[in-house]
Amino acid sequence: MEKITKETYLNWYENMLFWRKFEDKLAAVYIQQKVRGFLHLYNGQEAVLAGALHAMDLSKDRMITAYRNHVQPIGMGVDPKRVMAELFGKATGTSQGLGGSMHIFSKEFRFHGGHGIVGGQIPLGAGMAFGDKYHDRDNVTLCYMGDGAVRQGSLHETLNLAMLWKLPVVFVVENNGYAMGTSVERTANHSDIWKLGLGYEMPCGPVDGMNPVKVAEAMDEAIQRARRGDGPTFLEMKTYRYRGHSMSDAQHYRTKAEVEEYKKIDPITQIKEHILDNNLATEEALDEVAKQVKERVAECEKFANDSPYPDKNVMYDVVYEQENYPFISHKL
Secondary structure, eight states, X not given: OOOOOHHHHHHHHHHHHHHHHHHHHHXXXXXXXXXXXXXXXXXXXXXXXXXXXXXXXXXXXXXXXXXXXXXXXXXXXXOHHHHHHHHTTOTTSTTTTSSOTTOOOBTTTTBXXXXXXXTTHHHHHHHHHHHHHHTTOOOOEEEEEETTGGGSHHHHHHHHHHHHTTOSEEEEEEEOSXXXXXXXXXXXXXXXXXXXXXXXXXXXXXXXXXXXXXXXXXXXXXXXXXXXXXXXXXXXXXXXXXXXXXXXXXXXXXXXXXXXXXXXXXXXXXXXXXXXXXXXXXXXXXXXXXXXHHHHHHHHHHHHHHSOOOOXXXXXXXXXXXXXXXXXXXXX
């Protein structure tokens, strides 16, 4: 892993702030019905992505995750304008506006979704890692999931095979405390999710998911293990989300005081304080970064607003091979 330098901290601050403001804008336009369907925001969990990206080799490593998936492709290199356009359902989006919030993909930047089925991405992540091992590539796949997904049976089948075949994959649980509205404590008789790896003798452990430095260190060790051919790792990133499970979540299952307590360890605030305390930048310089971030978000919104909706035929073209669509009744 590259050394964590002044530039690293400054990049982390700018990137995490951009991701936060990007999704704040999505929340605002969702109320205006410019974004429809489900919308699951990442506010509070940015350090998990920031730290992982520092440890990855973005020229070859892959990432796959669940439906809280807007900022990950941006971190991997996808143009944020195209990500916002996808959420607006526009033709300039990453999937021509057909995937929407939960199904963002980029083959070019090795971001493989965005999956709406809880836990559905777990065996897929192992499958991609199997493909890399089969073809003797030294790529590593990062497979993310939420704390609710670990109760799916497919996780255990996947962990078993991943260890058996020593697949180059890192399984990352983003434990933000709640599976929709159900706390971790209510889903099992233990709250240390990382211990699930022990049953497969898989290297595993907890990580402070609110601190990108801790995330980067743990991810680097896991990625290097996978790249050497020593097999997978199972990491539990202990993090928190400040918004509800989705925009329709009234959040009756937790108190405002709990949310405010976690905001005291906000990853963006932590990095900002480190920058200022160590004289890596001035308050004025960070204010300028915030101004530029605001302008970038506005550019993304304008691009999405100005983009056209996809032609209706596009929806058929990605479903039916035959051009006359013989299964469609024209009497409807």
